[in-house]
Amino acid sequence: MSLPKPELDNRTFDQLVGEVRKLIPGYSSEWTDYNLSDPGITFIDLFAWLTEIALYRTNLVTDKHRLKYLKLLSVKPQPSKPAKMDLTFSSVEKTLSKGTQVSTEVDGKKVYFQLDEDISIVPAKLEKIVVDEFTSGIYDRSSSNENGDLFFAPFGESVQKGCALYLGFNFENNKAPKNLSFMCYLYEKDLKEPGKHGDEQSYKFENSSLKWDIWASNGKTDWVPVKLTIDKTEGFKRSGRITFEGFENWKASSETPELKLNNFGSHFWLRCRVEDSCYHEYPPRIESLKINTFSATHGLTVSNDNENRICNGLPYQVFKLTRTPVLDKTLELSIEGEKWTEVDDFEESDPSDKHFVLDKEKGEIQFGDGLMGLIPSEGSPIELKYISGGGEEGNLKAGCRWEIEGFNGLIINPFASVGGKRAQTIDETIEDFRRDLRTPYTSVTLDDFEYIAVNTPGLRVAKAKAIPNYNPENPNPKDPEDSKGSVTVVIIPYTPLEIFKTPPEPSQEFKHAVCLHLDKHRLIGTDIHVISPIYTKVSVNATIVPVNSFRDDTQIMKDVLEKLNCFLHPIKGGDEGKGWPIGRDVYLSDLYKIIESAEGVNCVIRLSISGDQDAFTDANGNLILNSKFASIYSGVHRVEIVRETDRCRKGGDIYSGS
Secondary structure (H helix, E strand, O other): OOOOOOOEEEEEEEHHHHHHHHHHHHOOOOOHHHHHOHHHHHHHHHHHHHHHHHHHHHHHOOOOHHHHHHHEEEEEEEEEOOOOEEEEEEEOOOOEOOOOOEEEOOOOOOEEEEEEEOOOEEEEEEEEEEEEEEOOEEOOOOHHHHHHOOOOOOOOOOOOOOOOOEEEEEEEHHHHOOOOEEEEEEEEOOOOOOOOOOOOOOOOOOOOOEEEEEEEOOOOEEEEEEEEEEEEEOOOOOOOEEEEOOOOOOOEEEOOOOOOOOOOOEEEEEEEEEEEOOOOOOOOOOOEEEEEEEEEEEEEEHHHHHHOOOOOOOOOOEOOOOOOOOOOOOEEEEOOOOEEEEEOOOOOOOOOOOOEEEEEOEEEEEEEEOOOOOOOOOOOOEEEEEEEEOOOOHOOOOOOHHHHHHHEEEEOOOOOOOOOOOOOOOOOOOOOOHHOOOOOOOOOHHHHHHHHHOOOEEEOOOEEEEEEEOOOOOOOOHHHHHOOOOEEEEEEEEOOOOOOOOOOOOOOOHHHHHHHHHHHHHHHEEEEEEEEEEEEEEEEEEEEOOOOOOHHHHHHHHHHHHHHHHHOOOOOOOOOOOOOOOOOEOOOOHHHHHHHHOOOEEEEEEEEEEOOOOOOOOOOEEEEEOOOOOOOOOOOOOOEEOOOOOHHHOOOOOOOOO
16 A cells, blocks of 8 residues: 655646646637647647656655755744733632642633742732822822722832832731732733844843832831842833742831821831832833732643553654643653653664654654664653643633632632644744744844834834934034944834823933844944934914814814824824834925814814924925934914804915815
């Protein structure tokens, strides 16, 4: 019996010739001789024969060959990815070790996760959250933490030295624990995803210096520093867990002098205070703080696979695992007390190498043949340990009830588990490789500089503009020779704010991170500079005539102002809504179009623009920016409404509207 042969294209020589002959009349009506003696027919036969040979050889290419070709390119399909989630435990004092199994039942099937680290559950409640915005007032934000649709800024909208976040806890028996941890979930639904560039690590930097204290009130000092052991939020930059220890002097109190309020009751107070602050691209916003909440990963640890496995001493022996898929880099295999090593294949294995190949999806282990890879001795028992998990079955909805053997408290996942993916197919791997080939990894063109800057790992860069042969540090900017070889990239950080008191500026650390990333991908000899734009505040004065059927002037003015603020936005503005192009002037024609698109507007009869930072209006009334790396943001706009509908129908120097 012959082996099955995949056929990518099963057309035969006769079919190929027939298809081409049918096309002849469409290309040449004079060609009427289809006999083999005709030279054209001879060429058709020749090329059909060559094509049939090529198809035959192509059909011999199997998935195994394609995997080898991908390996030559250092590419291989990604294995199954496990889902991750956070579990909230009820307030029962308990310690659990890393790898502890938790399970739930979904549609009659058990789904297993396991804890990512050692955890300590404490009987505690977070009852009060108070924000001291220093200059703006003191606010009780406790209700925001109880409602999943709300969020609060832990230091207010303007982060400055002296701002503080106060957390009031209550503990069982009124006794402080040895350590405490909670999960901090930031509100990021209106933010763009952080930048990614290949497999590069995210850049880390500090915007503020934060100090954590506990209220001790010991007569000498009221606030005592507490040891921060884990801060995966990196200063409230991302969601993550925060862990403390060293609460020997922590005491409950109903008086907190800094808050100057006595209606919060008696609590154990934990304070986070801004000791020093530089510019924040946008203020951190917290959706919720949850104590006794810890991360877990989809998977079930399997030891010895529940079967007695004995080697038979034959080449290419295969063992089948009972649970699949197997998570990447989790299988441990030992024979007679010696650990064997997993490899992709046996091509580089010597006869003495203790290697094995694992098919993670099928759960098959294969040994060598004695020439490529050692054959295990006959009668040798195999010891196995691995984690089975991954795939989309781990992506569960929020609110599932979980169980741990020996734990009687309530365990739920407050949010859905995410990240579970099935293994990549070969076609998906090839498509990813093609997409990666189109990704710039070396800064050659200006577009490359802008792409790499916007995709700085871990940072949210909204816009970037590369300017060649410009050096902002050049003491003689009028001499272009001194700036040759320099590229200056203007960046605007992302912010969710719609209206600005001050426009979005990148901090020094933010610009430094972008510069470091560009420096890794530049050509030798290129001088890199990263700067913020020069912002021009734009104000618009408009006189409009509404449609007769619209009588609510307040609503019309509100709509027009919203349109202007959105259009003149450095991040969300412009014609395409992707941010105002850096260096682009503001034209009256654009504003006419925007204002007249507002509901209820008949026409615009007068319109003018003004701006600061040496911006000027030309003879046609357009606002000309003073720099090629300038951007804009909305100032105060003035909209006047007149109900003179005949003005919209007059010609001459009066604008004829819609």
